[in-house]
Structure formats: structure tokens, C-alpha cells
Amino acid sequence: MEKEMVRLEQLNLIGEMAAGIAHEIRNPMTTVRGFLQVFQSKDSFMEFRDYLELMIKELDSANSIITEFLYLAKNKAVDVEKLNLNTIIETLLPLMQADAANSEKYTNLELTDIPDLYLNEKEMRQLILNLVRNGLEAMSPGGNLTIKTYLEGQEVVLGVQDQGTGIEPGSLEKLGTPFFTTKDQGTGLGLAVCYSIAARYNAVIKVDTSPSGTTFFVRFRRPQQAFL
Ligand code: ADP
Ligand code: MG
Numbered sequence: 001m002e003k004e005m006v007r008l009e010q011l012n013l014i015g016e017m018a019a020g021i022a023h024e025i026r027n028p029m030t031t032v033r034g035f036l037q038v039f040q041s042k043d044s045f046m047e048f049r050d051y052l053e054l055m056i057k058e059l060d061s062a063n064s065i066i067t068e069f070l071y072l073a074k075n076k077a078v079d080v081e082k083l084n085l086n087t088i089i090e091t092l093l094p095l096m097q098a099d100a101a102n103s104e105k106y107t108n109l110e111l112t113d114i115p116d117l118y119l120n121e122k123e124m125r126q127l128i129l130n131l132v133r134n135g136l137e138a139m140s141p142g143g144n145l146t147i148k149t150y151l152e153g154q155e156v157v158l159g160v161q162d163q164g165t166g167i168e169p170g171s172l173e174k175l176g177t178p179f180f181t182t183k184d185q186g187t188g189l190g191l192a193v194c195y196s197i198a199a200r201y202n203a204v205i206k207v208d209t210s211p212s213g214t215t216f217f218v219r220f221r222r223p224q225q226a227f228l
Pocket of ligand 2: 133190191
């Protein structure tokens with residue numbers, strides 16, 4: 001419990017700082033990106049084409065880190081509406097299937113009837129996609145990722161189950177800590193964003209892991225008093 005508090009305070013602090021500087025950083029980045037694009041279209045820069053492309057790609061990846069930071073910045077859910085998680089998942093399916101197919105993996109849905117919740121659609125998409133991407137990244141080609149929804153008592157549960165090799169005990173306690181990653185190209189922000197979004201809805205994230213796979217559960221309590 002105490003550990004959870006420290007983690008959330010840490011997230012809030014990082015979030016506030018991020019919100020303050022994000023715009024100041026984005027503006028010059030947009031200018032630089034614009035000029036790079038101009039250079040790209042000029043014949044005289046032909047020999048630097050590959051470098052220019054790489055520079056734009058790097059700028060875009062820096063920009064997406066800022067976006068993730070901004071998700072940490074907010075600590076209250078805003079603009080919530082009555083939505084069904086199943087609908088959000090179904091809308092995301094083509095995107096998730098494209099992600100999976102890129103690495104020769106598969107996605108299945110096991111959705112059951114669940115009541116609507118008060119949610120912000122953008123945040124839910126971000127939460128689901130971050131869990132799905134981690135699941136896909138944890139598996140070898142041929143692996144199956146299953147997304148489930150069900151009602152358990154008063155809780156609406158979202159489950160993202162992969163057939164990866166599991167999470168080491170030493171890593172388990174670090175999950176959700178900003179910048180914790182075991183991947184060469186990882187940002188270590190995906191789960192921090194998930195925990196932060198879940199906390200805004202009073203939802204709890206639980207992990208069940210073994211060497212044959214991992215399931216992340218997001219449990220939404222009902223009724224969601226905060227929004228009623
Ligand atoms: P990133 O994906 O950029 O590494 P995340 O915050 O999304 O950052 O995840 C942090 C770390 O948690 C990952 O590097 C990985 O070690 C571990 N992890 C998260 N999800 C899974 C999963 N489904 N299976 C195995 N390990 C996972
Ligand atoms: Mg990730």
C-alpha cells in the first residue's frame with residue numbers, strides 16, 4: 001500500500017513537470033521537423049535523404065515520448081462518457097491485428113456482455129494498446145494474444161493474456177515504475193501510463209505470470225462512484 005502511494009506521487013510529479021515543458025519542447029521540434037521536410041524535397045539534399053528520414057523518425061519518437069508523459073500528467077479522468085469496453089476493443093481490433101501480423105502473431109477476442117462504464121475513450125485506447133503491445137512483444141512468432149472481458153461480482157474485468165515467457169520476480173515489483181524496461185528499444189513508460197490511467201478510474205491492475213505466459217488484469221469497480 002505504501003509502495004503504491006510512493007509510485008503514484010512519483011507519477012504525479014513527473015506528470016506535472018512534463019505538462020509544463022511539453023509545449024515548449026514541441027514547438028521548436030515542429031519547426032525543425034518542418035525544415036527537415038523541406039530539405040527532403042530538395043534535389044540538392046538528395047545524398048542526405050536517408051539521414052533526413054532518420055532525423056524525422058527520431059523526432060517523431062521523441063514526440064511520442066512526450067505524448068506518453070502527458071498521459072501521466074493528468075491525475076483526474078476528464079471527459080468521461082458512458083462507454084462499453086467491448087466496443088472500444090472491437091474498434092481497436094484492426095490496429096492490434098496489424099501490429100500482431102507484423103511480427104507473425106495472432107490476436108483473439110473473448111468478450112462477454114459487460115455493463116457500460118464511465119470512461120474516456122482516448123485513455124482506454126491507450127491503456128489497452130499498451131498492454132496489447134507488451135503482450136505481443138513478449139511472444140515469439142506464432143504466439144497468441146487473447147483479450148478478454150467479463151463481469152466478476154461488481155467488477156468489470158479486462159484481461160490481456162499472452163504466451164510469452166513471463167516476468168521475472170525481480171522485475172515484477174518494478175512494473176509501472178517510469179523508465180523501467182528490459183527491452184533494448186523500450187521507453188519503460190507504457191505500463192507507467194497504464195497504472196496512472198487505471199488509478200484515475202479507481203481501477204486496479206493485477207498481474208498473473210508464469211514461464212508460459214502473462215496476463216494483465218484491469219479491474220474496474222462498479223458503480224464508479226467518482227463519476228456518478
Ligand atoms: P517497455 O515496453 O517500453 O519496455 P513498459 O512499461 O510497457 O515499457 O514495460 C516495462 C517492462 O515490463 C518491459 O520492459 C518488460 O520487461 C515487462 N513487461 C511488461 N509487460 C510484459 C509482458 N506481457 N510479458 C513480459 N514482460 C512484460
Ligand atoms: Mg511497453
